[in-house]
Amino acid sequence: MAENNRNNIIDAITRMLARREHSAAEIGRKLLQKGFEEQEYAPIIEEFTEANIQSDTRYAEAKVRSAVAKGSGPRKLQAELAQHDIDEHTLQLAIREIEPDWYALACRVREKKFGLSEPDDFKQAQKQKQFLQYRGFLQSHIQFAMGRE
Template identity: 50%
Template sequence: MTDEIRKNIIDATTRLLARREHSEVELVQKLIQKGFDPASVQPVLIEFQQADIQSDKRFAESRVRHAANKGIGPNRVRAELSQHQIDDEFIHVAFSETDIDWFELAKAVHTKKYASQKPDTFKDKQKQRQFLQYRGFTFEQIQYAMENP
């Protein structure tokens, strides 16, 4: 790898990380899309990780907070983090360090969407449950949200 290619990879990586946190997998994909060789990208990313400029742990924490702010539940967040190949330990730490009451969040999401619509039929209840399930909430969180309007 020439010095110019290395410099270009560093510049591209810095620009990407300046906007928001990225997972290692996401950075590799984006840099490859920009035309960089995967073998050249990996050593640069290792340097960024050793300097704590790129961190999958920080990425996981950021995604958990961001998802909660958008009304997305823990199941969906875990699935998204798994797609980014984030280590299970980082996922666990991200959830334990954030002070999010997922039950209250499920209730708030349900209330925002269905505030004026009391489910009269089984079909209406199922529709509301499916909405919360799609959002990534657990069965217990959905029950809590629907029983405590």
């Protein structure tokens, strides 16, 4: 690999990570879009990972915090992280580190959208449940938010 290409890849990765955490897969996709070859950038990403400059665990933790702030549940978070090649184990470590209260979050999300009052009829209850399901909450979280444990 030409030294110039190596420097360009290092510079691109550094700029990406300076703005926010990125998964290794995300960095690879962005470098591929910039026209770099995988055999050129893969070892450099590995160097960044070994030096703990890039970390999929930190990326997952940032995504968990972001999901909680946005009112997204664990299913939606899991689907999003799967797109970035973050495995289930790394996700569970990040969730344990952040310790979000999914039950309280589901309640807050429901109250923000529909208010404090209970649904008037079956149709309204279904609408609220579907909304929480769309937001990525598990059935147990939804039932808790709807007032039934």
